[in-house]
Amino acid sequence: METQNKLAEAKIPQEFLQFSCLPDEIIIEILLRLPVKSILKFRCVSKSWLSLISTPYFINAQIKFCVKKSKNVNLRLVIVASVAGLMGKMCSVYSLDCENSSVNVDKIDYPLKTPFGSAKFLGSCNGLICLTPMSFKLMIWNPVTGKHKEFEDSFVQCAVNCYIRYGFGYDYVNDDYKVVKIFSFPRNEGRYENKVKIYSLKYDSWKMGEMFDSGYVNAQSGMWLNGYLHWGVSHCRDSGDGDGGGGSSEIMTLDLSTETYGVMALPNCGNGNTSWSLSVLNGCLVACCNYHSVRTDMWVMKEYGVESSWTKLVSNITAPSGRLGYVSPLSVSENGGEVLVRLGTNISLYNARNASHESLDIHSLGYCLKVQAITYIESLASPNVGDT
Numbered sequence: 001m002e003t004q005n006k007l008a009e010a011k012i013p014q015e016f017l018q019f020s021c022l023p024d025e026i027i028i029e030i031l032l033r034l035p036v037k038s039i040l041k042f043r044c045v046s047k048s049w050l051s052l053i054s055t056p057y058f059i060n061a062q063i064k065f066c067v068k069k070s071k072n073v074n075l076r077l078v079i080v081a082s083v084a085g086l087m088g089k090m091c092s093v094y095s096l097d098c099e100n101s102s103v104n105v106d107k108i109d110y111p112l113k114t115p116f117g118s119a120k121f122l123g124s125c126n127g128l129i130c131l132t133p134m135s136f137k138l139m140i141w142n143p144v145t146g147k148h149k150e151f152e153d154s155f156v157q158c159a160v161n162c163y164i165r166y167g168f169g170y171d172y173v174n175d176d177y178k179v180v181k182i183f184s185f186p187r188n189e190g191r192y193e194n195k196v197k198i199y200s201l202k203y204d205s206w207k208m209g210e211m212f213d214s215g216y217v218n219a220q221s222g223m224w225l226n227g228y229l230h231w232g233v234s235h236c237r238d239s240g241d242g243d244g245g246g247g248s249s250e251i252m253t254l255d256l257s258t259e260t261y262g263v264m265a266l267p268n269c270g271n272g273n274t275s276w277s278l279s280v281l282n283g284c285l286v287a288c289c290n291y292h293s294v295r296t297d298m299w300v301m302k303e304y305g306v307e308s309s310w311t312k313l314v315s316n317i318t319a320p321s322g323r324l325g326y327v328s329p330l331s332v333s334e335n336g337g338e339v340l341v342r343l344g345t346n347i348s349l350y351n352a353r354n355a356s357h358e359s360l361d362i363h364s365l366g367y368c369l370k371v372q373a374i375t376y377i378e379s380l381a382s383p384n385v386g387d388t
Contacts, residue, residue, distance in 0.1 A: 028058070032065045036144045036378040059380045063126050066377045077330055077340075077373050078108070078121075078129060078143050111141055111148040121372050122179070122221045123168025123229075127379025130168035130179055138179060140168075140201065140383035143376060149383040154197045154206040156183050167222025167229040173257035177201040177383075180209070180229060180254060184217055190235055192216060198259065202385055212261050214252060222254070223278045225285055226304055229254040230264070232276045232287075251278065251287075267299040267310040280375075281332050286313070288329060294318070296327040298339070314352050319343055330373055342373050 031039060031053075039062070043050045052058055111133075122130040122138070133139045133150070141148040167180040179199040184192045194217070196209035215235045222229035233252045251264040266276055269289040279286040285301040287310070296317040303309040317327050317339065330347070331340040339350045348357040 028061070031058070032062055036062075036380060039380065040145065053380075059382075063379045063381050066379045067126060069377075076378065077375050108143060109146060111139065111146065119372075121374040122166040123224055124374045124376045125168055125170045125177065125224045127377045127381045128168075128177065128383055129374060129376055130166075138199075140177065140179075142379070142381055142383060144378045145380065145382070147382050147384060149201075151199070151204065154181055154199065156195055156197065161186055165217050165219070165221065165231065167224070167231070167254065169222070169224030169229050169256050170227070171256040172227045174202070176203075178256050180222060180256075182217060187213075190215060201383065204385070209259055210261070215249070217252065218277070220277055223280050223285070225280045225283075227256055228262075229256065230278055230285065232266075232278055233263075234275075264305070265307045267312070269297060269299075277328060279329050281329060286329065286332075288327065290327070298329060298332070314339055316355070317341065317350055317352070318355055319357075328373075330375060342371060347371060347373060 031042070034042075039053055043053050119134070120132045122132065124130070127142055127144065129141050129143060131139055131141065132153070136153050137150055138153050139148055139150045163184050165182040165184065167182075168178070169180075170177055178201070181197045181199070183195040183197075185195070187193050192214055194212050194214060196211060197206050198209045199206045215233045218232040218234060220232065222231050224230075231252045233250050235249050249266070251266060253262040253264060254260070255262070266287055267289070273292055275290045275292075277288045277290065279288065281300070285304065287299045287301075289297045289299065291297075297312060298314040298317065299310050300313045301307075301309055302311055313332065317329075319327065327350075328342040329339050330342060332338070337352050339352065341348060341350050346359055348359045350357055
């Protein structure tokens, strides 16, 4: 009875609900389990099917189902590879599907005709990806439906030594997607003053957020999980490659609903010259301890917010012979036996049992200059407010 009341409140077309002898809630549950591309095709079956699939009730239910599903099964990645070939510098966009220990790579359509090599991923949330497609522009894009929204980046008056960090995530309380931009200015004794601007997709506008003081906020974009953005923070700035920062002592969090800050402790990996990078894998926060490009240990926070739940998942991830750089995990098997990683300009499947790498042949058109990769789920989420 409760499900039927929800369907009635959601204004699901009666023509659709009477189309089958199956109970109404069963029909919805079947559709939610279909691939997004199949759901999009089924919009052409009839006006009632189109109306159902376009309702906010169904779209939100589909997003929630995919988010829950993504914690236990395969996920997908978008990869941007900038290469130098016979025709000069080119940039290609690929979708990578990790399932049952196999990896499938397909070239996908990009909203802009000619992706720029300077494009940068800023975050992923509920099937939407935030990126910088060109200077002074930001974009939120659903790689499955192809829908996207471009908007102007925001600025404050910056000094020459100001640096900028981003984050992108979903505000559960206000049903809003937000982009966070941090402007950091160095002060005395390794401290930084941070000015913050926040973009609301719902209101299509920027506003000033609460300022805060901190150490060096690492170069990595904020990782979104459970309504919070997470950045690694260092007491001193590292002069390395910028992937993971240096000397991180804690994790800074931002609650997107209240727009307030907090801190979390990183795992204790002993003394030594290390740096940290953050990821979100299988619905959990992951911290990677990088021992100066020699090896990487992966830690997972099994219970979100409980610092004592940090558990080492994979030890001694090493780079292929002759390659140096920080290992960035993209996907990990349930038992930690296989880890899909980005290492410099290479994407490879790392086998923890024998410490071997299987390189993925993604960018075979020429010499690769740069590779970016970000995970996402397949969903009906739209970057256009009110779009159905």
